[in-house]
Amino acid sequence: MNPAGIPLALSYDDVLLVPRRSGLGSRADVDVSTRLTRGLRLATPVISANMDTVTESEMAIAMARAGGIGIVHRFLSVEGQVGEVARVKRAEALVIHDPHTVAPDAPLVDALALMRRHGVTSLVVAGADGRLAGLLTRRDVMLRDDATQQVRELMTPRERLVTGTPETTSDEATRLLRDHRVQKLPLVDAGDRVAGLITLRDLLQRAERPQATKDALGRLAVGAAIGVRGDFIERARALQEAGADVLVLDIAHGHAEHAVRAIGEVREALGDGTGIIAGNVATAEGARDLAEAGADAVKVGVGPGSVCTTRVVAGVGVPQLTAVMECAEACEPYDVPVIADGGIRAGGDVAKAIAAGADSVMIGNLLAGTPESPGVVVSRNGSKVKVFRGMASAAAAEARRAAEGLEETEFTPVVAEGVEAVVPLRDAVGSVLHGLVGGLRSGMSYSDARSIPEFHRNARFVRITPGGLRESYPHDVSY
Ligand code: XMP
Numbered sequence: 001m002n003p004a005g006i007p008l009a010l011s012y013d014d015v016l017l018v019p020r021r022s023g024l025g026s027r028a029d030v031d032v033s034t035r036l037t038r039g040l041r042l043a044t045p046v047i048s049a050n051m052d053t054v055t056e057s058e059m060a061i062a063m064a065r066a067g068g069i070g071i072v073h074r075f076l077s078v079e080g081q082v083g084e085v086a087r088v089k090r091a092e093a094l095v096i097h098d099p100h101t102v103a104p105d106a107p108l109v110d111a112l113a114l115m116r117r118h119g120v121t122s123l124v125v126a127g128a129d130g131r132l133a134g135l136l137t138r139r140d141v142m143l144r145d146d147a148t149q150q151v152r153e154l155m156t157p158r159e160r161l162v163t164g165t166p167e168t169t170s171d172e173a174t175r176l177l178r179d180h181r182v183q184k185l186p187l188v189d190a191g192d193r194v195a196g197l198i199t200l201r202d203l204l205q206r207a208e209r210p211q212a213t214k215d216a217l218g219r220l221a222v223g224a225a226i227g228v229r230g231d232f233i234e235r236a237r238a239l240q241e242a243g244a245d246v247l248v249l250d251i252a253h254g255h256a257e258h259a260v261r262a263i264g265e266v267r268e269a270l271g272d273g274t275g276i277i278a279g280n281v282a283t284a285e286g287a288r289d290l291a292e293a294g295a296d297a298v299k300v301g302v303g304p305g306s307v308c309t310t311r312v313v314a315g316v317g318v319p320q321l322t323a324v325m326e327c328a329e330a331c332e333p334y335d336v337p338v339i340a341d342g343g344i345r346a347g348g349d350v351a352k353a354i355a356a357g358a359d360s361v362m363i364g365n366l367l368a369g370t371p372e373s374p375g376v377v378v379s380r381n382g383s384k385v386k387v388f389r390g391m392a393s394a395a396a397a398e399a400r401r402a403a404e405g406l407e408e409t410e411f412t413p414v415v416a417e418g419v420e421a422v423v424p425l426r427d428a429v430g431s432v433l434h435g436l437v438g439g440l441r442s443g444m445s446y447s448d449a450r451s452i453p454e455f456h457r458n459a460r461f462v463r464i465t466p467g468g469l470r471e472s473y474p475h476d477v478s479y
Contacts, residue, residue: 011304011319012349013469015461022448027441031451034359035337036069037246037275037296040221042360043067043211045440045452046350046433047339049364050074050225050250052396053388054373057087057222062372062429064088064220067211071223071248071362075391075400078235085224085242092202094170094218095187099197101126102151104133109147111136122199124186125155130193132158132186163188166195170206173198215245223277225250228262233269246275248299252310252392252417254279255286263293280341282318287327291334298336299362300327304343306365307390310417321356328357328456347439354440354452355459364388366436369426377425384425390418 024030034045044067048055052073055063060070072084090096102111102123111123115138125134134155141154162180164173164187173185177200187196206218213221223246224239226232236247247266251259263278270276278290279299290298303310303317311317318326320343328338340358344350344366353361367373368388375386389395394416426432449455464472 009319009322010463011321012343012345012352014319015321015352015463016468016472017351017355017443017447018460018462019446020448020458020460022445024445024448024450027438027445029450030441030444032437032440032444033067034452035297036339036360037277037337038335039275039296040069040213040245042069042213044433044437045354045360046436047071047223047360047362048367048429049341049362050223050248051364051368051389051391052399053375053386054364054368056374057084057091059367059370059372059374059429060084060088060222061091061220062370063433064213064222065205065209066430066433067213068360068433069213069221069223069246071225071246072244073391074225074227074235074250075396075403077403078231078238081224081235082238082242085222085239085244088222089219089243091220092205092218094173094202094206095166095196095198096202097196097217099124099186099194101194102136103127104150104152104155106151107147108141108144108149108151108154111151112141112147115141122184123151124194124197125151126194132161132163132188132192132194134158135161135184135186137184158192161186164198165189168198170198170203174203177203215243219243221245223248226266227251228259232262233265236266236269240270240274244274246277246296248277249279249295252280252302254281254299255283255289260289260293263290263295267294277339279339281327282323284326284330287330287338288334291331291336295336297339297359298327298331299339299341300324300358301341301343301362305341305390305418306343306345307388307393307418307421308342309390309419310392313415313417321352324353324356324358332357344436347436348443350436350440351443352461355443355447355455355461357456359452363436365423366426366432367429369423370429370432371425372429378422380422385422386425387420388423389420390416392416393418393420395420 033043036042046068048063048070050071050073052075055070063070100118122137134157136155164185183200185198189195224244225248226235275296277297278295282302287298304320324340337359340353341362444455447458449458
């Protein structure tokens with residue numbers, strides 16, 4: 001092999017965006033909305049990584065509320081992962097279609113246990129025939145000390161309730177709740193059977209967060225990861241049933257034959273309703289093969305992640321800027337969006353990734369330290385930190401083994417391609433995303449780009465030297 005024939009590949013630190021004449025008066029005029037997949041739009045082009053120290057329901061709820069989306073990791077039992085997706089779906093909706101109910105003759109102690117178990121502040125009271133009997137709220141159960149007292153004696157009875165029907169619109173619901181000064185609106189069908197519940201809290205959240213990523217039923221959108229072997233089809237079906245909006249085929253070498261084949265197998269099992277994101281790849285051929293196989297988005301990144309050691313351990317990878325550029329070009333004829341996954345350290349990297357052709361970015365590290373990520377805050381050398389680990393790290397493999405209850409002897413040693421580390425405790429997800437998107441908006445305004453497609457067309461890069469990189473960071477100052 002002739003070394004002179006080896007192509008050069010670049011990463012975020014090797015380039016800068018060149019400022020150009022811009023007609024943009026304000027960064028607020030920049031529209032950062034994008035496509036996650038061929039079928040789903042995001043107001044904020046950021047996705048939380050499907051890692052067990054990054055995305056479960058709490059993170060996914062925060063991401064969707066901020067206009068992005070979270071991908072629930074797959075290192076849970078099928079029921080566990082479905083439970084996380086279901087929790088996101090219940091977090092807010094115009095209509096809760098199957099509200100938690102209690103029987104009128106149930107004792108107070110049972111009602112309190114139900115409220116606690118489901119984390120709700122009210123229960124719809126329904127008879128065995130499903131007909132609405134009343135509503136039990138926190139106010140009704142507060143300071144009651146007779147645990148055997150029946151729900152019917154404490155609830156607001158049917159005849160005093162304000163109700164709607166399954167056809168009630170959000171405007172009508174707002175008017176009813178306001179005029180009657182109540183917080184819950186049970187919905188009943190023609191036979192007076194419980195058909196849903198609208199809450200003031202959900203209506204207020206809708207009004208406050210118009211950018212939130214929602215499904216057609218007004219519920220927060222969420223993605224979930226699956227593998228490409230074993231129970232993956234069964235898992236995919238269960239996740240679709242639970243309402244997952246997109247599935248991510250999560251495999252380190254997405255250009256492996258069986259990974260490409262899995263796209264068709266999942267598509268056949270799920271039909272067209274649920275988006276399929278496939279990855280990870282880092283070459284034009286890889287991206288093209290996934291798009292050809294029917295992926296609705298292609299995830300790009302082999303080794304750029306902050307806790308990845310694939311490049312060290314296996315000597316494999318493509319620096320991320322080049323990988324994104326080549327994959328985006330390859331996906332364009334298929335009209336398939338590209339997700340730049342891994343290696344994002346600041347708003348400038350988000351801007352460079354999107355300028356290079358990505359439609360959105362996936363982030364692990366910067367979100368792992370937020371209060372919404374799984375795991376607890378610990379103290380390390382006087383600072384508050386959270387654990388963050390690569391999904392191919394020995395620590396993650398061991399946690400999976402413990403969760404699956406396998407015997408020590410059944411543990412197949414792996415060559416770890418990731419590490420376990422800690423990251424500083426950060427502000428809430430909403431504020432981290434606000435900072436990153438602020439950087440992106442600024443980057444776009446320097447390129448005279450009002451939208452992401454315009455940014456793709458307008459952006460120009462220069463390659464820089466180590467001297468240029470040094471100049472880019474604060475220098476000749478002390479703190
Ligand atoms: P950041 O840089 O945002 O990257 O932390 C998150 C992405 O890293 C990938 N990932 C891994 N890659 N070994 C790898 O080679 C690992 O153990 C590993 N765990 C996560 C993944 O693509 C994630 O989205």
